[in-house]
Amino acid sequence: MNKKRAQILNAAIELFSLNGAWNTPTAKIAKHAGVANGTLFNYFSSKQILVDEVYIEIKKDLAEFIVPASLGKSFESNLRLLWHNYIIWGVRKPLHYNLLLQLRNSEMLSEEAKVKADEIFQGIMGILEKGMSDKKIVPLPIKYLSELIMAQTDAAINFAKLHQMEKEKLEEHIKRSFSVFWHGAKT
Amino acid sequence: MNKKRAQILNAAIELFSLNGAWNTPTAKIAKHAGVANGTLFNYFSSKQILVDEVYIEIKKDLAEFIVPASLGKSFESNLRLLWHNYIIWGVRKPLHYNLLLQLRNSEMLSEEAKVKADEIFQGIMGILEKGMSDKKIVPLPIKYLSELIMAQTDAAINFAKLHQMEKEKLEEHIKRSFSVFWHGAKT
DNA sequence: ACATAAAGTGACTGACTAGTCAATCTTTTT
DNA sequence: AAAAAGATTGACTAGTCAGTCACTTTATGT
CATH class of the missing domain: 1.10.10.60 (Homeodomain-like)
Structure with missing residues (x-):
């Protein structure tokens, strides 16, 4: 079973x-x-393997949730969608999100698990990075952009939770958070 | 002793x-x-108390390191200095920085320790928040700005470590990271 | 209906570790 | 220099928990 x-x-x-x-x-x-x-x-x-599998499970769940079903339009709109979905996921699945942060920083994960989990996101990251370099929309290193995206979406999730945002208010907040990122990155 | x-x-x-x-x-x-x-x-x-004290010790060390000795000029320059010092601290003290993240997300800290650690930063945060609201430089909620500052400095630290930056290159990177933030926030 | 295989069980154990405490060593006081 | 107070020590204990395994229950095939 x-x-x-x-x-x-x-x-x-x-x-x-x-x-x-x-x-x-x-x-x-x-x-x-x-x-x-x-x-x-x-x-x-073993418990180690359980922990690893839990981490991979969460990453899979996240990947499935955020990946844009309809890909292809402009790079910006794709990124917008990923941005949106990640924040929604973080707000809607607080246990998953919390545990993701916990395990990331805990020294509890095997190296293999980290590699495996990264592989799940290689597709998404690849699209993202390709889009960034192709269009050269932005004068920042790609890796730094990735860091910024992760960091700013996390900030947005924290803030949304702090104010228990839902529906329109949450959507407004997500839009604004993306604007802040986009304007900053285009510096 | x-x-x-x-x-x-x-x-x-x-x-x-x-x-x-x-x-x-x-x-x-x-x-x-x-x-x-x-x-x-x-x-x-007890070990619990040791863990709590370690966390508080790290926060004290950080607060002492980043607090601007000469405060008073423009709000932007104060924030610039805090921004700069935090990133330097994170890069120079990787063990401290790593453990800070680990404990924050670990469910190992007592509530009292969290409160005590927050109190250490109340002064700094107060100055920051006052500066933000007074000058109304920025049309974003203060709490969201704080989240953004923390998040973007963390991103900058990660990126600096990734490239093992030092001296001028690191300083350039810090300046740029602040510009990105500043432009974004002024949206 | 029987036999064989597979899945599920929970009492048990060996290893580990937070915290104790009586004994020893060091410092201060008189 | 003797005595009292304080600091340090490490062997020990009581409790916890990951992982095992002999046994039971359930599923599958003939």
């Missing part, structure tokens, strides 16, 4: 996010997932 | 940063600090 695997992953995501992965015993995860202690290890042969 | 306390804190900062605080036994910290196991608990009554 793959259902059990998903149950365990979901339980892990929730408990890791709320209490910290370092502070969450595998027994608690199993219980929360409604399976026996030993069953967890049938699906994930 | 306060020297021992400092030794323990420094050992903890190094080991926490490299291996993760969750993964660093108190015994290892004591050994690395050149004191006995029990001595650590004479200075920090």
Whole structure:
């Protein structure tokens, strides 16, 4: 069954996010997932692997959510869409988002997991970077632009959460955050 | 003696940063600090308290480093200086910087430690926020500006590290990063 | 209906670690 | 220089938890 695997992953995501992965015993995860202690290890042969898989799962979820279904229009509109979707994801899935940050900075991930997770985003990053260099819309190094995009979307997510934004207000905020980025980058 | 306390804190900062605080036994910290196991608990009554104190220590170090000695000129020049100093600090003290991010997202800090650490920055933030609202240089909410400042300086630190920047090149990069922010914010 | 395989279980264990404390060493006081 | 106070020590303990494995339950094939 793959259902059990998903149950365990979901339980892990929730408990890791709320209490910290370092502070969450595998027994608690199993219980929360409604399976026996030993069953967890049938699906994930060690806690390390579970942590890695949780990270990859979250990145996959994110990638699937933000990737523009209809790609091709102008580079700016593609970037706008990615920008929008990432912020929405961060606001709508606070547990996932929180855990993403936690694991990124925790020294808990194996190198393999980091590489694998990066590979998921290679497609998206490739499109982005190609667009940036082709159009040379912007006089900044591509890698710095990527950093800026990540950083400013994170700032936007934090602010949106702080004010518990929804619907129109959130959409307004997202638009404005993109303008701020776009004007800055075009300096 | 306060020297021992400092030794323990420094050992903890190094080991926490490299291996993760969750993964660093108190015994290892004591050994690395050149004191006995029990001595650590004479200075920090629990590991939780040690972690909290490490976090506060780092924040103090940062505050001391970035605060403009000569304050008073224009708001923009003050902000420029804070911006500059924070990035320099992040680049020069990679262990401190790394651990700051790690602890922020780790669910390891007590609420009291977070509050105490925030208090250290209340002065700086106050000046900043007052400057922003007084001059109304910028049509964005103050809290969002703060988020943007933190986010964009972090991006600048990452990029500087990625390219192992130093001296003039680093200074150029810092200047540019501020321009990007400033132009964006004035949208 | 039976046999064989696969999936699930949970009590158990070996390793690890935060925190203790009685004993020892060092510093200060008288 | 003796005594008292304070600091340091590290062997020890009590608790926790990742991972195991002999057994049970469920699914599949004949």
